[in-house]
Amino acid sequence: MARRVFLHIGAPKTGSTYVQNVLWSNSGALKRAGILLPGSATQQDQAMTDLRAVSWRDPAATWTWDHLATRAARWPGDVIISNEALGGATAEQAARAVSAFEPAEVHIVVATRDLWRTFPSMWQQSIRSRNIWTFSSFVTAVEQGKFETFWEMHTGNRMLRRWGDLVPAERRHLITVPPAGVPHDTLWNRFAGVFGIPAGVCELAGPAANSSLGAAEIEVLRRVNQALGDRYPHRTPYQRVVQRHLVNAVLKQGGNELRFGVGMERAEWVADLAEQQIKELSEYPCEVVGDLAELRPVGMKQVPTPDELDDGAVLKAAIEAIIGMLGHADELSRQVDHSYQARLVRLRGRVRRGLRG
Incomplete structure (x- = not known):
């Protein structure tokens, strides 16, 4: 039976590609250190689509959430499951996900970043997932409360409520994404500390190549x-x-x-949202790795939007x-x-x- 299971559930666009690249490229070394990544990145993704019962699940997919849990149960050490789309699970699906690994000690790991950077990143990701809405229509939908999926999948507040409430407070971990300009391994070191990965086990490459489009x-x-x-x-x-x-x-x-982003006409709105987010997270019992102050937008300036081209x-x-x-x-x-x-x-x-x- 697994000793501890770390469920890294999101959010998207918080450096998850970089973290996952390090994990999977060092899976052999991690296994020798007693830490298992069951299956493959693709198979963990298939298990996620099974758990969430999404309409876009690949018909050829073979891995289910129960299959993933069975593989984890055979391992005597620690287990890491990392898929940023897990955060979009409903409360019932999250409960099923956690219970599948019990009686192992299940930990919930959530990463979050400031909204000024999140808005353009999330919209771009939606376009790269085949959506067709304009950037302004996306931001307006969020602003008017017509796109709750954004808050459900892209902010630590709601993900922690759905997932974190299922485990004791000491097993809830919130990682803040550091601002631009810090050493690129800062984010990895935060994750590694939560996962209990000893220094020197993993070889680090450069930042993940999940580059943004102009x-x-x-x-x-x-x-x-x-x-x-x-x-x-x-x-x-x-x-x-x-x-x-x-x-x-x-x-x-x-x-x-x-580069593009949110216009300065919405800067005050974004700043107010950030303060609300920081307040809610500061009141939620969990381990904060990093600093909630990193959720305050910095360097806000006027930039064009794709709609204005x-x-x-x-x-x-x-x-x-x-x-x-x-x-x-x-x-x-x-x-x-x-x-x-x-x-x-x-x-x-x-x-x-x-x-x-």
């Missing part, structure tokens, strides 16, 4: 999503085609020079994307040709050896 590039993607209609309607085929061949291979490799800027980014796609297609063709030639050489060798035999 205003023009993300607007190109949003318009592509609009034009797709009912093609690649679900998460898995969209990731295999659009995310892989357009976002990762092309758009992320572009200039992405024009003229069509010329979007057209330029789209043309660059087409050029990038041509290069990507050419490279794929070269890989196919090389693979074909290599197989042909091997086949001819087997034929010659057969004839000699």
